[in-house]
Every structure is written in structure tokens, then in C-alpha cells.
Amino acid sequence: MTMSIRSVAFAVLVTLLAVAPARAGVTSTETFIQEFPLDIGGSFWLDDPLGNVEIIGVDGPGMVVTAVKITNGTDKGSVDEGRKVTQVAVGGDSRQREIRTISPDASHPRWISYVSYSIRVPRTVHVTLNVGTADVVRVVNITGNVIVKNVNGLVRLESISGATTVDTINGNISADFPNNPGANFDLITVNGQVEVRVPQDANFQWVANTLRGEILTTLPVRGTFTGTVFRGNLNSPGGPTITTATLMGRAYLLRNGSRTSEATSISVQQNIQGGVTGKNASNRELSPRPPGPETIQTPLVQGNLRFNTTLGNVLVGEIRGEAHINTGAGEVALQTVFGKCDVSSGGGPLDLGEIYGDLVARTSAGDVLVRAAREGGYVYTGGGIIRVVYTGGPLRLESGGGDILVRQASAPVSADTRSGDISITLDPRFKTQKVDAKTSGGNITLKVSPTFGATVEANVTTSSDNANAITSDLPGLVIVREQVGKRMRIKATGKINGGGEKITLNSEDGDIHIVTQTAPPITLMEPNGAR
């Protein structure tokens, strides 16, 4: 096999492209063109951390490698250094050929060096490409198996008929099939989008999955959703499977010759309780996804806000009515809600400001901050820290693991965490208040005014014999220690300042402190808007 004009043209093109964005400084370009033996049934492996890659399948044995090494640097010395430490290594034999770009792991402040390749291989070989960052990784006319892994850059497949896997982090994937696909394709990207173009009469199964993006097509696909995964068929059932998976991008299945702008969305029906449910995607039911952002960000909602999404954030300044928000995953931040506030997230932090109505806030995971729960309510996190600056009504707080902090409670508080500290400060204007706090691994601190009265029952279970686990600034408690199995239980009961509401505090492997403080109460501003 001899070097073709196309190889030279490619080398020149790559050189020009590489030089164009170079910063002011010195640039060195070296081009290597060499032939190597490679059997038609062999395999080819390339490892290139930075640079474009083009693999073209041709008839007959042998391999022609055109490699262009480009080094940009601040001065000649830097370029020389970068050029020296960036090397192309070719190994293996005619059965298995390996090419590797050897370069330092860390980027250098004074130079950047990379190698772009255009390689002609027998079209029957198995191709494996491990590419870091590239503008384009292009594979053309290969009938063997193809594996491509990269971080950044478009992966473009043209006329590939062997079983193929593409796994990229930020790159888009494009696969063009002039003929009916003859093998399975797995096209997976985290942040990019996937485009597959096929003949209109092709037969295959299509599996598409996206979390944040959409699934779109210009073809008459039939199928169903299971969760976020769409499984369908084009034309007759059966045939190979093309999987297009992207977490954050869109997945397209396009008729050859059609454009992405012509594609319509295969809708995902949401069901808040049961998650995502399936919807028949027959021709009649294919419909564009309803317009609307997945993330709401607005300073003001005049009336009620009702919003459901599988994935998205909700950031609102002021809601004059009620808020009913459900997101499968995402952050929710509401500065002011005048009515009832019911917020639920499958995962993500909740940041809630002034809530004038009843509050119900739940997240499967993440911290919760409530600045003012005027009417109290219920706050839950599957794991995370709950912080409440003020509550004016009875408030129940639960965490699957994490601290619970209440800076001022003007109403009864119930706090329960599987592991974490609990700190509750009671409104100093109240002479008594009901509190129930429980942690299965952490400390409890209750801050009260010096005149606070209550009937206290506090328990600490600990493995430390001599722990001084319960202390109170206010007299009146009787502390008893007893051995329960291998653990010590310390119990404090009694009335402080003559008694009052019941205070129940339970801690395992922690300590309990009732401390007095004379800090002034938090002053709440009254709203300007209509309530």
C-alpha cells in the first residue's frame, strides 16, 4: 500500500487547523508517513491523549500511518522540550498493530504538544481507539469491530458495519448508515448528543435513553418507555440493536437526508408517584415534547406555581400563591412563598426563604435550609443537614443522616436524625415549649432562656463508662446512671424552673446539654405583597 494524495492533503489540513488557533509564540510541525504490515484479519489499537484521529478502511492488507506532531510554545526552547517529550511509538506485529502517543501526564505551562493521525487500515480489521481530546475522531468504512473511547470531541462513524461501541464523556456521536445496520451499536455519551442516520427502510431495534435531553426522530418508530428508556422498532421487529444513550444531551434517530430540526420528540409522561411511565410511541401518539424549560428561573410568580419535572432546578424569587413543586432531581430555591409550600425533590438541596403557609419540604438527599417557616410544617431529607432559622408553628424535622439546627423555635419542635448533632434554640420570649429531639449518633444542645421552665426527660446511651453526658445550666434534674448490657444509660429527669411543657431528648453515643442564653429573639419582617 502506498501513501495517497488524500493522506498528504489530510496532513496539510491538520497542520493548518492546528496552527490556526495557536497562541503567539513558536510552533513546530513534524509529519511522519510510514507503512507497516497489518493483516486483513488483524487488529489495530491507537492511544492518543490529544489530537484528531481518522481511521479509513481500505481493501487489502497493510497500514499507512500519517502522523502530524504539532508543538506550540512560548519560545524555541519550550517547543524543543515539548517536541522531545512527545513521541509516537508503533508496536505489535502484522496481527496486532499498536500506536501510542507518549506525552507527559500533566499539561505544561510553556508548551502544548499533540499528535493527529490519519491511518489507512484493512477495512476488515478490529479497531480500538482510546482518544482523550480531539476535534474529531472519524472512523470510515470498517467491517470489523470498532471501539472508541474519548473525553472531548465529535466521534463520527461512517459506513461502519461491524459491532461498535462508542463511549465518550463530552463528545457528540454521529453514525451514518448508508445501508441497513448489520450489527449492534452502543453509542454512549454523558454530556453530548447522539445522531444516527439510517435508510428509511432499515430494520433494527432502537434503545434510547436520556435523562435531561430528549429522544427525537424523523422515522416511524414504534415502542414504549420503561422509565427514561425508550425501546422501539423501526419497520419490522427484530434485527440488530442500536443503543443511543446520553445523560444530558439529545438522542436522534434520523432518516438519511433529513435534518435534526425536522425531528419530533418521543414524549415521556411523568407520573409523580410512580416515576416515569411508558407511553405508546406509535405514529399517532408521537408528539413533540411540550415546550417549557426544565429549569424555572423567575423573580416573581403572581399566583400559584405547580411544576413537575423529571430533572430540573426551580429558582423563584417570590410566589404570591401556593407552591407545589416536584423534581426528580434538582435544586429548589424559593425566596418567598405566601401560601402553602409543598416541595419535593428526588435529590438536591432545598433553599427556602420566607414561607407564610404550611411547609412540606422533602428531598431524598441534600441539605435543607428554611429561613422562616411561619406556620411550621414538615421537613425531611434522606441525608443532609437541616437548618431552620425560624419557625413560628409546630415543626417536624427528619434527616436520614446529618445535623439538625434550629436557630429560633417559637413553637413545638420535633427533630429526629439517624446520625448527627441537633441544636435547637427556643424563643427567649416563651416561658415553656415542647421539644422532642432524637439522634442515634450525635449530640443534642438545647438553648433556652434563664427563666425557661419544662419537665425534662433526657437519655444518653453510651459505651463510655465515665462520660459526663448530660449537663444543664438550669438546676432541677436528677441524673441516674445504669448499666444496660455492655452500655451505660444516663438518664436525667426533673423539672427546671418549676416545670412546664415536656422536653424529651434522646442521644446515642453523644451528649446532651441544656444551656441558657440571653440572646435577643429574631425579628421577622412583614411582607409587602398581598397575602
Added chain:
Amino acid sequence: MSECNLTAERMPQLLVEALSYHDREITHRHIESCSVCTTEWRSLKETWSLLGELPEAEVPSRVRQRLMAAAGLTPPSILPGNVLSFRQRPAFRYVAQAAAVVLLVGGSWFAGHRSAPLQIAPSQATINSVTPAQFAIAESRVIPAAQISPVIQGRPNIENVRFVDNNPADSEVAVSFDIKSHMTVTGQPGDKTMVRLLTYVMENEDHMTPSRSRAIDWVRQAYTDRGAADPEIAAALANVLRNDTHEGVRIKAVETLKALPPAFSGETRLALIQALKSDPNPAVRIKAVEALANLVQGGGRPDQVTVDTLRQKASQDDENLYVRVKAAEALRKLTQ
């Protein structure tokens, strides 16, 4: 490395309780199931207990003087009149001590040497100044009576009192006891003593959660600034994140690690990766992925393990969606 070799390497650490909870469990499990390691472990323990039976050895005054002289320091010139010189102990005790130390050190060296040669790059060491510590916080101390004020302040709790007369032939006696007293150590956050104290409190699993939890709160306030951050603190937080059984404590540890400058990511990155991979608490995983995202954003090319872990998390169907999205967002910041 075979499991026996690994266990042999860990035995000295196991002996001094320097292993993490996880490694300790694995090592114990192997010892229980392997007769060779059981024998080796027993032998090591016997040696160790022999050491424990020997009395505390103070540094002889002439050795101390020579050391201080070599460091260019002047020992106190006026010694109290009632200080008596230490008696020479019988020679066999020194021999036994030395033999035990040689056995321990040799055993550790042999265990380590069997698996991989230790290579330490030579570096130039410079001692600028040496200041002898006035007081050391220790589990056990022997102090001559002359160095203790005869005034006992307050009413400290003195327990487990023993009277010792090692040699009836001389006039020296000893009173041995446990004392519980409250100590306040003052200093700058960057003082090594403060760093070591906090590190000890955070990592000391023998003590109850309260101390660790509060220590981490304090560390977050005092050590997350660029100027005050300390690699030992970062390493201690990483250990807490790896090993603490209390979720609340781990959440605090990962939150504090998240706030540390990226320069301290060497030790902490692996702990964050481990937490992201396997911590059962979703809040820990969320904070771990956010911390790793900060590291990725902090510049430089992230290591392959970090990228692979984020990649795996982004694609993991049974992971919390928010964690997946955060992992994907972190990966999006990869530029090279």
C-alpha cells in the same frame, strides 16, 4: 502481593492500632483463617506484651545533655538540689528491651521487604532550630517529683493509685495514678501542636462521637482558609470520611474537605472517590461529587481514577439522579 504478605506488613500497625477500621477488620479476618499468620501474630503480640511489662524508661540525663548540646541548646544550669540521679537498671532489662525492639523492627522490615522494596528518594535535610517541648501530652508519663509543684490546684480526680518501690535498697519510691484534669492549650491554628491535637481528636475512634463532631466543626471554621489549611488536617478529615461509622460525622468531614483549597487534594481525592463510590449516605455522595467537581474545576488534568469514577457515577442507573447529574456536570468541565 499475597494476602499473607499484606497481613504481615500490616501486623505492626495492627499492634499499635494504627490501621483503619476497614483494614483492621480484613487483617483480623485473615489472621483468624490462616494458621501461618496466626502463629506470626501471636509471636508478635507476645513480644509486644514483653515490652509492655518493662518499666518506663526516661532518657538518661547525660544522653539528654549530649542531645541538647548537639542541637546547640543549653540545658538548665541550676538543677534542684533534691533531684537524684537515676539508678542503673539491671543489664538484662536493657538487653530484653533491645531484643524486643530489634525483633519488632526486623519483623516489620522483613514483612515489608518480602512484598516490595522501599525506595526513598534522598533529600537534603536541614535543621534550623530545635526547641525542646516543655510538656508533652502522653498516655503515660514518668515525672520526677522535683519537676512538679507541691501545690495541687483544685480537686483533680486521682484514681488507680499504686505505690511502687522498685528497689528497696535505695530511698526512691514512686506513686503511680490516673488523673483526669481539664487542659486548655492555646496557640495559633497553624501551630503544629494545635494541628496534631485536632488531628488526634478527629481520628480517635475510641472516644465518643461528640469530640470528633465538634472538632470537625472547629476545623471548618479555623482551617479552611488558604493560609491556615494544613495537610495533616486534610489527611485526618480524609480518614474520618473513610472510617467513621457515624454518618453525621462523615457529612461534616466531607463538607470540610470540600471547603479546603485544591492544593490539599492529594490525600483527600482518594477519600472523596471512595466516598462517592460506596458511602451509603446520599448526602455524603452529593458532597463528595461536588468536592471532586471543585477539584476538576480547580485546574490541571484530573487523574484517570477521578474521571473514571465520575463517569461511572454519571451512568449508574441506581444512583441518586442528583449525584448522576452532578457527576456529569463535573465531567463537562474536563477540557483536556
